[in-house]
Amino acid sequence: MNPNLNLWLIPVLPLAGAAINGFLGKKSSREGVTAVALLFSGAAFAMALWVAGHFSSLLLLPYHEFVAHWIRSGNFSADFSFYLDQLSLVMLLVVTGVGFLIHIYSVGYMWDDPSYYRFFSYLNLFMFFMLTLVLAGNYLLMFIGWEGVGLASYLLIGFWFTKDSAASAGKKAFIVNRIGDFGFLIALFLLIKHFGSLNFQVFHRVESFKAAGNEGLLTAIAILLMVGAAGKSAQIPLYVWLPDAMEGPTPVSALIHAATMVTAGVYMVSRSHVIFENAPTALMVVAIIGTLTAFFAATIGIAQTDIKKVLAYSTISQLGYMFMACGVGAFSAGIFHLMTHAFFKGLLFLGAGSVIHAVGGEQDMRKMGGLRSYIPWTFLTMSIATLAIAGFPPLAGFFSKDEILWKVFSSEHGSWVFWLIGVVTAFITSFYMFRLWFMTFFGDYRGTQADSHGHASHGHDSHGHGGPHESPMVMLVPLAILAVLSIVGGWVGIGNHFDNFLAPVFELPLPAQSAAESGGHMEFYLTIVSVGAAFLGFYLAYLLYHKRQDLPQKIADGLGGFYQAVVHKYYIDELYAALFVKPLIDGSTRILWQDVDRKIIDAAVNDAGDGARQVSDEVRHMQSGNIRSYAAWIAAGSAVVIAFMIWMGVGAR
C-alpha cells in the first residue's frame, strides 16, 4: 500500500496565500505580504521536493489520492482526486520550483508598485490553479485548473488595468483561450458519452474502443483536445494572444507566459498520449501544427524590436517544438524540452525584466545597447540563457532540442521534412536570440540618461532613477539559480535517463537503448548539423548586429514588402480582425442590438406595459366609489347572465 502523500496540500497552500494576501494584504505592510507570498509558495515547493523524495518509495504507480466526492450522477463520477506519476512529478517540480524563484524575483521587481499585495495574491492564485491542473486525477478537475490558470493569466496580463492596451490584451488572451477551451470541452463531452468517465483510467479502454471501429471518433476527440491545447499553448491559429500578453508585468510573462501555463497544452497532450497514439491522423495534425508554429513564430521574432515581444515569439516557437515532439509520438522529448525551456526561457524573461528595470522601463531594444558593463550579472545570466536556447552544447537547450530533432527524424511518425524545418527554425532561433543579445548588451548605449523618467507609457514598469543600473540581490539570485539550471538541466537527458524515467508513463514499446544504438552515427551527424545551424545563427547575428550594423537596414530595404509583412507579424491580427472580430461586432450591433434587441424584445416588453396602462386608464373610471353605479353594474351583469342562460335553455331544447 502506498503511503499517504497528502498531495492536496500542494495546491491548497498557495490558495491560502492568495486568500490571505487578497483579503488582508491591503492593510498589511509590504514585508508582511512578501512573507505570506513567499512562505506559501515556498511551502508548496518544499512539499513538492518532499514528494519527489518519497517518490521512489511508492509501490504502486500511478499514485491516486482521493479527497472528496464531487459529482456522482448515474454511472458517471468525477471526484476531487489527485494523480501522481513521473509526468506529473516533473511538472510539479518545474511549476513549484520555477514559480518559487519567480516569486522571489517579483519581490524586487514589483516592490514599488502600489498594488503590490494584489500582484502576489494573483500570483499565488495562479500557482493554485496550475498545481490543480498538473495534479488532477481526472479531466474535469484538470479543466478547473485549466480555466483557473486562464483566469489568473487574464488578471495578471491586465494587472495594470488603467492602461488601455493592458486591459484589452487581457481580454484578448481570455477570449482566444475560450475558443480553445470550447474544443477541449467538446472533447470531454465525447469522452463522457463514449467512455462514461473522465478519469485517466479510461485510457485502458481506448484500444478496445478503437478495435470496435471507432477510430474516427478517437481522431475527433484527439483533434478537439489539440484545439484546447493550441489555445492554451499559443499554437497556430490561436497564438495571437501570447505576444499581446506581454503587457503584463515581466515576472508574469516569465512564469505564466513562458515557463508554466503555456506548457499546459503540452502536458495535456502528453497526458492524453494514449488517445493520440491511437489516432495517427490527429498525431499528424499535432506535428504539422507544431512544426508550422515553430517556424512561423521564429520568423516573426526576427523583426521585433520590443525585447519582450522577441521572447514571446520565441516562446511560441519553442512551444511549437514541443508539439512537434508530441506529434511524432516522442512525448518524453516534448516534456524534456518543456522542462529545460522553463529554465532558460524563465531566465530570459527575468533577465529581460532586469534589463528593463535597469534602463528605467524601456522595452525597445533600439534604445538599449552596451549594457553589459552596466549590468554584468544580468549580462552573464542572459548570455547563458541565450546560449541555452540557441542550442549550444552542453547547455540545457542543446540536449532537449536535439532530442526532439532526432526523434522527429527517426520516429515512425516523423519525417525528414519536419526535421529540416526544425533545423532551419533552430538556425532562426539562434539568429534572433543573438540579435537580441547584441542589440541589448553590445555596442554603445543608445538610450539617454535622463530618459528613464519620461516613459509614461510604460507606467509602473519604470522605476524612475537615472542611468542603467544593476538590479537588487533579490532579483539576481533567482537569475543565478536559473542560470545554473539552464546549464545543468539538460544533463539528465544524457544516456536517456529522462526518457527512461518517463517511460512507464508513456509505455514505450521498446527500450530506447537499442534504437539509439542503431541510429548512433546518424544521430551524431544530425547533431553536428543542428549545432552548425546554431553557430551559423550566431555568426549571422554577429555580422549584422555587431560588425556591420548598417547591413540590417539595407537588407530590410531590399526585401521591401516582405520585410514589412514580417514586422507587422504577417498581418495576422488584422486578418483576424477583418474575418472574425469586425463581422461579430457589426452583426451584434446592427442585427442583434438594433434589430432583435431593440425592435423585437424591447418593443414587446414596452408595448405590453404601455398597453396595460392604457387599458387600465380607461377602465379605472368604472371604480367611481358610487354605490349605485356598482349596483347598476351588478344588475346589468345579472341581466346578461340571465339572458345567456335563457338563450342556452332555448338552444338546448
Added chain:
Amino acid sequence: MVASYVPLSYYLLLSGFLFACGVAGFLIKRNIITIFMSIELMLNGVNLSFVAFAAHWHALSGQVFVFFVMVVAAAEAAVGLAIIIAVYRTRETLNVDQVNLLKL
C-alpha cells in the same frame, strides 16, 4: 288548492316584477329611506318566488327560508334605520349623492 287555479308562472312573473321594481328604485332614487324600501321590495319579491315554489313542489324548505329572510330583514331594518338616523344627524341630509366621503 290555490296553486291549481293560479299557475306557477304568474307568481314568478309577479316576483320578477317586484324584484325589478326594487332594482329600479334602488338605482334611480336618491333618498336613503326610499333606497332602503327598494331593498325590502327586492327581498319580498324573492320571498314570493320561494313560497310559490314551496307550494308548487309541496316542499317546506322554501317557507322556512322565507321566515329566515323575514327575520334578517327585520334585523336589517332596525340597524339600517339606526344608521340612517345617525347619518341624518351628522349630515342633515338623506340624499345619497351627498354622502360620498369614501368616493375617490
